[in-house]
Amino acid sequence: MNIDSYVPSQGERIGKHIYAVILVGLLALPFLVPQFQRFLIAETLLLILLATAFNLLYGYTGLLSFGHAMFIALPGYTFAIFVLDVVPEIGLSDVGGGANPLVLLLIGFIVAMVITFIITVPIGYLSVQLREIYFAMITLSFSMAIFAIADRNIGGLSNGDDGRTVILSQTELFGLEFSLIDPLAMYFIILLFFVPAMYLMWRIVNSPFGQVCKAIRENPERASAIGINVTKHSWYTFILSGMFSAIAGVFIVPLRTFINPAVANWSFGAEPVIMTVLGGPYNFLGPAIGAVVFRYARWFLSQYPVLEANWELFLGTIVLVMVLFFSGGISEGVKKLIKRVRNRQSESSPSESSS
């Protein structure tokens, strides 16, 4: 085989076909479900974004971040503070004959992403100097520092434990009137960012950049030996991971209509970890599967008061069982199952000469 010919992996080949199917499904989904579910699937999309972006660091580069909550808190709070405090101050609400919530959303998004980027760069630089458990601890520390700032209302911006409420309301686009507090509207706005973001991450992990990540994951010393600047590459991956998570961090605020310090806490930061481990860190859609299962297991428990009263116990049990039975996550388990089925199929049919 010619060394220069680049054989696309299996993953790449199915990419286009599957995305079309999933995209159609996502577009139709909110119309097929009752109102509360629309809120749930919109939130799940954001959790998928968060978990997949988290996995850029963990599954692909081998860096376990326990502080990914900060990539929800930073953009989330920035967005809330911008919409609630800054906009009235600078009189932007009067531009264009009244605050158009869509415009607010967009500008707020950009501001939040820029600020998050500015903070992520130095945090990333410091974090990647460490590896393994120390990396986990330092990311956790940064996240908890942000939690402390938000919780104690240092600087008077976060309103402490009570959080900030953000309600974006009626707006109009191309003659279609809708309210941004309606989960249906937010769902499509989120989808608009979700699809390109997931696609971009997919391209990144299946590019040479992604290959370097995997090399670092497998054997950092060896990667270094063949000339890869491990620290620098980890830094870039950290920033990418943080920025993709930040997209989720911005939109979770208008969707939930509020933000409070809990989203900066380690107990929330543990959620992308659990979702990824649950779904499988070594497949691109593993974290997505984990996010869906995790979020819906949680919803399922909330439907039954008996279970809901001790939901942490039951959710933990579900996660424990799944992790025990599917080493490598649900996605690995499903893969193995399919392989076994196909092996049986090829056994029963006349086989060609095997090598």
Place this chain on the structure above:
Amino acid sequence: MTNRRKFLASTAAGAGITALAGCTGGGGGNTIKIGAPYMLSGVAESFGASSREGAELAAKEINDEGGIDGQDVEIIFRDHGGSDAARVIRSLVQEDNVDAMIGLTSSGVAVASAPLIEQLQIPMILTDIGTAFVTEPDTDTYGEDAVGNDYVFRTNANTAQNMYGMVQNVAENMDGIETVACMGPDYAYGHQVWDYFQAMSESYDGLDLEYLDASFTSLGSTDMSAQISSILDLEPDLLVTGYWADDVTTFVQQALDQGIEDTVDNVITALASDVLQFESLGETMPDGWHWHGWYWHEAFDTEANNSFVESYEEEYGNPPAMQPPSSYEAIYAYKQVIESVGTNSDDIVGELEGMTYDGVRGEVTIDADSHQANAPAVGGVSTYSEDLGRATLEPVQTYEPDAEEIRSLLEGSELPPGV
């Protein structure tokens, strides 16, 4: 190939789950459903539990007598925790299709949820919330936190009404008070206790106090010694505290350890006339402190109150704490309203506005503009009782809220009266 199958399978599974979810959408049915999010776990667990008991007693009594217009009333309780309220409220309205709601423990959660309640257009009677901001619609004067809207009501005394009672107590029953300090939980409610006390006592005729300092501890804190020590060093004549639930127990025990009885002559608590706290403090509870709050079961010598206390004790084995009358009355208020106008949200709201009913604490009127009930507050002095094995409040009195006077006392401050 395997990946494609897996992806297809997961999409199908996802669609399947959500389709199934669709099937569990709530239906009508023959019950009047009332959603009731409270804090049922964590630091405010006893508050949520008390609210629940009051409401359930009302529901039981109503159902025993034939229900609301022949339909049973069903109260659906959920734990809204510290950060889950929006999801829980949405779920109750959109999944359980409740006809109305009562609820909430924690002023912060109430303020954050009020706009959502308005958007969802569901009537909500708050039964355990202090902050006056949630029955104050005037955003021009009081800023974005004034989240009073058409759908939010309240049957308990708000912070302004409560502090009015406290300030009256200080002015009329305490002598020689010159300096005041404050301690409380470090969040909106705790800070508001101090803010309101200062503002109202400053304008109050006959009070001339020097405000020393305030020290706040985090909610549910187990170690208040540093803050207590710094306040005791100031040797105030009066100490105002905004602690409630378990924080009261922690504060009292640690303050006694640090010798508060020798340093501070008068202690007045804003939200602690709570028989459950008295029981947990037992013998260690100091005599002679002033305990204010929303209710004390022996403060109202009326037939309505006595029969309520009797039914409550029979059902639950202990006297009602501060929350039950408020949630109990809320359910009965809904009964009265729904029997009159049906379950349409806007009709319910219209009927609740300006409504007067006979409650446990006497006749109550819900203001048509602010949606705040003119609920009385209670204040008493702790006295240990051998028979009961705990302190009781003796003497104890009720404080009627005078809306006009409360407004005038707060004029010029940035604090809404919410009455």
